[in-house]
Amino acid sequence: MKTVLTAIAALLFSSLSWAAATITIVNGDPPGVGFNDAAPAVPVGGNTGTTLGAQRLNAFQAAASKWGETLDSSVPIRVLATWDALPCTDTAAVLGSAGALEVFADFPGAPHPNAWYGKAETNKLIGFDADPDVPDLRARFNVNLGQPGCLTGSPFYLGLDNHHGPNTDLVTVLLHEFAHGLGFQTYTDDETGELLAGIPSIWDYFLLDTTTGKVWKDMTDAERAASAVKSGKLVWNGVQVSNAARIVLQPGTPILTVLTPPDVAGVYQIGTASFGPPLASPGLTGEVMPVVDTPPDLGLACAPLSPLNARAVRGKIALLDRGGCTFIIKARHVQDAGAIGIIVADNVPGAPPPDLGGSDPAIVIPVVRITQEDGQALKSAIAQRTRTRSGLYANLGVNLAVRAGTDPLGRVLMYAPRPNQPGSSVSHYDTSARPNQLMEPAINGDLRHEVKPPDDLTYPLLKDIGW
Structure with missing residues (x-):
């Protein structure tokens, strides 16, 4: 069973391989735009590209390398990426977004029946590409960041060394957004509580409301919508994350x-x-x-x-x-x-x-x-x-x-602000976590390029859902 979430554009390919997984960056930009921007650029922070487009691709490949060495999959993971004009003002901007292009349920060998899995994880679990014609992740990033009217004067930092100063570190943002596409999200509507095609996400098997004792898969739509705004009462009930929290969180x-x-x-x-x-x-x-x-x-x-x-x-x-x-x-x-x-x-x-x-x-x-x-x-x-x-x-x-960012039983808090914040609520860790975590709803300047313990809790959650 599957649902296609996004259409596919014409593609150009650029790829690298690593020991644990192969990550392929699929360049979907037209000539002269994004990855194909030939504007001269001075190498910075270990990024040796000499054009703006080349530096952008190098940053993508650095993030792909980190996830490639972390994950375990025999099936290549393809990320369709473009640089687009995303919403922004002089003081605020959407940096980027990413998610699964397709989700699958009830495939042979699925760890849980009646649960949606993102395409990249589905491929890992079945051992082959469930839909070879469709990339696994779709990623969009703000091509205008730093230009007049779009966080003016504050562009992405394209270096690979995390010495970003007051600017936004692109590699950190990429690591965050790739994680969403790999499965760090629910496909259930967090505002209405409505399940996608009547089926819960694998995420919903672990999302626990401590006031009711129910996980999301067992709730009504109304109960899920109410649970999504219970700040401090929505936790991740997964063994991998809870165990790792004892090492990661202060x-x-x-x-x-x-x-x-x-x-x-x-x-x-x-x-x-x-x-x-x-x-x-x-x-x-x-x-x-x-x-x-x-x-x-x-x-x-x-x-x-x-x-x-x-x-x-x-x-x-x-x-x-x-x-x-x-x-x-x-x-x-x-x-x-x-x-x-x-x-x-x-x-x-x-x-x-x-x-x-x-x-x-x-x-x-x-x-x-x-x-x-x-x-x-x-x-x-x-x-x-x-x-x-x-x-x-x-x-x-x-x-x-x-610990900072957990409930008294050591379960990590999830972001459940009131009022609901579509796109941020439920599919992130709570902002009370210390040290700051990669998968909080905002990118903090003190983050390192890490996705697993002892620094970060992103990979343990992916392990909980089956990676």
Whole structure:
């Protein structure tokens, strides 16, 4: 059984082979475009190409080499690649995309019946090309990146040494996108929960909602759609990934723990700040008091605190609202008032709470962000406070028993933001993983050109689904 996902263009071929697998880059660009761009280029970072097109192809082949030496398949893997004008603005851009061109289910020897597998993995499992007329992966990359109006002045770095500076490392992006095409994705619609042709992906056999105890293959469409936005509750339930996480991910998950009152006590997701001291164990415990300086019942702390507000937060953890000024300005004003820590409640719905950016060495108290929903819950819990006492006690710290990017049972968290982000939700690792992982929804500048332990969890997931 198979479904063709994308049509095939006219092809030109360029290929290399490696010991574990053969990766073939299929050049689908017309003359003068993309891989065929003859514009002169100076060799950079080990990339010896002397034209822009040649350097692009060399970067593709470097990524193919990494995956070729990692995978185990007797069937060549063909990647149809083009350089196209993808959506972008002066401040944001789609870097690229990749996916399987065909998926197959219920073929002889399939590890699981009634499950979609991408073409490259299907070929590996059956030992021959299931459809020789169709390449296995389709990859598109932004030909205009760095040009005016498309992340102006920030092109792809084409070197092979990962010394990309402020630019986007092309080899890293390629490793990420090739992984999607090799199977690091579900073919189920993460917005509606609808299965492709009524059949779950092999991915859905391992995607577990910890609030219901169900994996995606056993859910209704509505249950899958709801599960896709349960940030912090959607995990990968695969042995290979869980075992590798003990090697790859660092111990310690930053958390906010509310101790009292009982109706809001528990563990809350947080975003951490790039300024101020890092959270530690056993952490900072204190009473939480809100800043209320902006109608109608907001606390922005965009100006020095009034004597009344200063008295309320002195020696306490201050609860603020996002908006009106930078996080640094808020932190300065609250710290000057004598607070020992800061919780910033977001001003828009959504989860998980993002990290807080900025830099100021003068900030010496910890700062975290919580969701708007959690902020409203804490505010409601202390609505009957006195001017200097709330009765709400919390700890800003690190749970050393839980690795960064896993749940308490050691299962790796998957990206399940609220609201849903089509193209990113479900088919990536969560952004809480530390160190940063190749298969998070955004490319981080500190990534190495690695896809397996002890550095990365990409290959273990592919092994879980049958590679």
